[in-house]
Amino acid sequence: xxxxxxxxxxxxxxxxxxxxxxxxxxxxxxxxxxxxxxxxxxxxxxxxxxxxxxxxxxxxxxxxxxxxxxxxxxxxxxxxxxxxxxxxxxxxxxxxxxxxxxxxxxxxxxxxxxxxxxxxxxxxxxxxxxxxxxxxxxxxxxxxxxxxxxxxxxxxxxxxxxxxxxxxxxxxxxxxxxxxxxxxxxxxxxxxxxxx
Numbered sequence: 001x002x003x004x005x006x007x008x009x010x011x012x013x014x015x016x017x018x019x020x021x022x023x024x025x026x027x028x029x030x031x032x033x034x035x036x037x038x039x040x041x042x043x044x045x046x047x048x049x050x051x052x053x054x055x056x057x058x059x060x061x062x063x064x065x066x067x068x069x070x071x072x073x074x075x076x077x078x079x080x081x082x083x084x085x086x087x088x089x090x091x092x093x094x095x096x097x098x099x100x101x102x103x104x105x106x107x108x109x110x111x112x113x114x115x116x117x118x119x120x121x122x123x124x125x126x127x128x129x130x131x132x133x134x135x136x137x138x139x140x141x142x143x144x145x146x147x148x149x150x151x152x153x154x155x156x157x158x159x160x161x162x163x164x165x166x167x168x169x170x171x172x173x174x175x176x177x178x179x180x181x182x183x184x185x186x187x188x189x190x191x192x193x194x195x196x
Contacts, residue, residue, distance in 0.1 A: 001069075003031045003089040004184065005082050005121075007114035010039025011096035013133040013158055014047060018063055019173040020095055020180060023188055025059075025067040030186070032070045033082050033089070034059075035113045039098065075112040082117040090184055091127030092117055096158060099134050099141050105153075106144040122151065129183050131176070133158040154183055164191045 004024065008017040017040075024032050036044075041052045044062075052061055057072045059065070073080035081087040094101060094114060101114060110116035121128040130153060134141060145155045156179055160172040174190035181188055 001029055001031050002184075003033060005033045005035070005089055005092035005117050007092065007094040007097075007101075007117065008034075008036045008040040008044070009094060009096060009098040009101045009114060010037055010043045011098040011101075011133045012043060012047065013096045014040060014044040016131060016133070016158055016173060016176055017095045018044075018048075018050075019170075020093065020177050021059075021070065022063050023177055023181070023190070025063065025065065025070060027186065028069070030069065032067075033073060033080075033117075034070055035073045035075050035077075035080075035082070035117065037075050037101075037112055037114055039100075043096075073113055075114060077113055078110075078116060080113055083113060083120065085120050085124045089121075089126060091129070092121045093129045093131065093180055094118060095129075095131035095180065096133040097130040099132065099144075102130060102132060102141065102144045102148070105130070106147045122153065125152070127154065127183060128152075129154045129156050129180055131156050131158050131180060156180060156183070163194055 044050045059070050104115045105118045110119050149155050158176050160175040166172050178190050
């Protein structure tokens with residue numbers, strides 16, 4: 001079974017993280033280790049009216065269903081398995097990824113479990129995909145993302161394409177989720193690919 005880490009931080013568009021989790025729970029061969037920052041929970045509440053209790057988390061409160069293959073870790077649990085390099089995973093996705101999280105990861109800080117798990121992926125040379133959702137980008141944002149890209153981190157902005165002729169918001173979400181999972185070789189059949 002493949003293990004993937006998913007972190008949701010306080011950037012706008014937490015709906016990308018929710019859609020990613022919905023898709024991943026459909027794959028019986030993938031175990032997801034989920035962690036959500038306090039600011040991520042607040043953003044979900046503000047944008048989607050989803051109330052999440054990070055101290056007593058239930059997946060159904062986020063995506064409407066439960067799954068034994070989604071294991072939740074509180075952002076303050078630095079003793080969680082994903083905080084250690086000896087806990088093997090395919091890598092990590094931070095979606096959405098706030099610019100504060102980008103900066104902390106670029107600086108090697110580990111102020112919460114999301115940042116620590118990302119740091120582990122970098123040091124263990126595992127795939128790390130950051131999905132920033134910010135506009136416009138300042139020179140500081142660009143410098144931090146360039147620094148991460150230069151060490152092998154995939155910076156995958158939440159920028160949906162339109163060549164698959166999206167008809168609704170779900171089509172736009174599916175485009176970005178497909179791009180994310182392509183990084184891990186996971187095919188979703190969610191969109192019509194270019195020239196296919």
